[in-house]
Amino acid sequence: MKLRKITFIILLLFSLSNAFSQALTEDDYYQIVTIPTPEGVELEVGGMVLMPDGSLAACTRRGEVWKVDNPYMFGGGKPVFTKIAEGLHEPLGLNYFDGKLWATQRGEVTILHDDNSDGQIDRFQQYYQWPLSGNYHQYSYGPEITKDGKKLFTLNLDWIGHGASQTKWRGWMFTLDDEGKMEPWATGLRSPAGFIVNDEGDIFYAENQGDWVGSGRVTHLEKGDFAGNPAGLKWADDPTSPVKLRTEDIPDTGQPLYEAAQKVEGIKAPAVWFPHTLMGISTSDMVQDLSGGKFGPFSGQYFVGDQGHSKIMRMSLEKVDGVYQGACYPFREGFMSGILRMEWGFDQSMFVGQTSRGWAATGRSEFGLQRLVWSGKTPFEIKSITSASDGFILEFTEEINEEKAYNPSSYDIQSFTYKYHHTYGSPIINQREVKIKGIELSEDRKTVHLAVDSMRLGYIFGLTAEGITNDQDENLLHNVGYFTLNRINNAVAPLNLDFYAVAEETMEHDHASMDMPTDKLISEKRINEMPASWNGEVDETILIGTVPGLKFDTKLIQAKAGSRVKIVFQNNDDMLHNLLIVNPKTVEKVGQAALNMGLKGPNMGYVPEMEDVLYHTGILQPESSETIYFQAPKKKGDYHFVCTFPGHYTVMNGIFRVK
Secondary structure (H helix, E strand, C coil), X not given: CHHHHHHHHHHHHHHHHHHHHCCCCHHHCEEEEECCCCCCCCCCEXXXXXXXXXXXXXXXXXXXXXXXXXXXXXXXXXXEEEEEECCCCCCCCEEXXXXXXXXXXXXXXXXXXXXXXXXXXXXXXXXXXXXXXXXXXXXXXXXXXXXXXXXXXXXXXXXXXXXXXXXXXXXXXXXXXXXXXXXXXXXXXXXXXXXXXXXXXXXXXXXCCEECECCEEEEECCCCCECCCHHHHHHCCCCXXXXXXXXXXXXXXXXXXXXXXXXXXXXXXXXXXXXXXXXXXXXXXXXXXXXXXXXXXXXXXXXXXXXXXXXEEEEEEEEECCEEEEEEEEEECCCCCCEEEEEECCCCCEEEEEECCCCXXXXXXXXXXXXXXXXXXXXXXXXXXXXXXXXXXXXXXXXXXXXXXXXXXXCEEEEEEECCCCCECCCEEEEEECCEEXXXXXXXXXXXXXXXXXXXXXXXXXXXXXXXXXXXXXXXXXXXXXXXXCXXXXXXXXXXXXXXXXXXXXXXXXXXXHCCCCCCCCHHHCCCCCCHXXXXXXXXEEEEEEEXXXXXXXXXXXXXXXXXXXXXXXXXXXXXXXXXXXXXXXXXXXXXXXXXXXXXXXXXXXXCCCCCXXXXXXXXXXXXXXXXXXXXXXXXXXXXXXXXXXXXXXXXXXXXXXX
């Protein structure tokens, strides 16, 4: 009898353990299906468009255009790839109008003609041309269609250690009409690979971190807007320019971009910030879900790709007093390469075109074509965050537990922003904890109104709902969203705190004490001056640099066990990097720990507090260097050096051999 009871208990424990270990993941709701490419085809997707017959057309960075039949692989069939054109100059945009494909090359937009209807492109017609400098960073994108039928384009800035507009209209968005007449629309753009015209006809573009850009962001662009990077203002004196600002008008003080926009008319603050590394590192394409629920519970919202982190994020928008603001959320990770283009299929699945050559990504492949398919199951998520006059409203995709909804410890809210300056990127600044004053749960238990004590305009509010569960006591699939507040929404009345106030002791705080430091580092592992005990002598001097594509300029450095080592780390790249010396076989462990640091990461230089981290530099800006001194480990072996800026560690590492 005892044996049976013991056996039953073991089986029960095993069953419970198995149930807990099989928590639902992103893959249970949105499956990634890889579309196999033929051997020898380097499908580095630059642009994609769905054709009227349901096939997919894709142009590549190598200058080819491919037609993919049966990309859905119906009935277990294979896709059929046909090359229909070649010889283009790195096309990074493709669309289909009036029975023809249009491709945007580096220096022109081109109409592709199939004159004899044999499925092959016979003739390339130049529709409009712009000058080139020869700089590698002069990428060109488009076209999209505006609400009045014009074709919309964007031009990347050059990179010469900073953003530059070396030929006319670089850093601009512009339109072309049916006669090919060019009309400048807006400037201040740095690397505008993704842009969209939404269902209301409004234009949005996604930007990458860089000089004058503290973090990734999405901005609503109206005619005459200036989005932040002043390089394009070089051409604002042109008679056709709608932009009134000039270079000398732009403040370089490090004040937040929103504050600069309040002082200088014409500067446009972002609708949504995408906090760097917390959401992604290099925003790319955007698509809007107009499927009416055929792609899950997020109809009307937007999906934003990230090239560096090989993932897709989600974005919701609201308009208050004519000004856009909104939130971004995690959505789907795990793509095979860096995401550059997304396109809806006729069944409302999403085609995802990818490339990473020269633009390193967490996805290990150099290119990829995949399809994202909704399983039909509804994930338990924060569906949207919107604003109220006194705080925020969180809507969930399922009913939530009432007791946990009313518990203020179920939530955490932090507000922060970035510097607006010529420097590449920015640390998080002015971070502050936001206290909850009141909570109201809707009758259907899907919406929570949080009244808070601080509504700082222009700031990002990171709202985490870690303690929230549904009726089955399941956790949220993703429990965080980042809301950008540009206007107070007085249309939503404040809570009656006579009924919905939280306990007073949870609100006691001192705002001054909550402004968090931005330069905390593990100083005992970062020694920048030669120790006095070395008497001015080092045993090993090691120089390490970077090269484009998330790479160090060497894969192996060496030193004798116990020797006095001086490392000079020179960041020659156009991205931020650090350098850590870590224990053998711990690159993945340390890199993942840095990725999981969240809002603490920037303040800590993305150096996790771990024994496996032996020595490190700080975060280095482009074209800067740092020297560190340390004694090599006394135990021989293959240690590692690695960059732990989030997402970099998977490719940016090497061996530190102690002999």
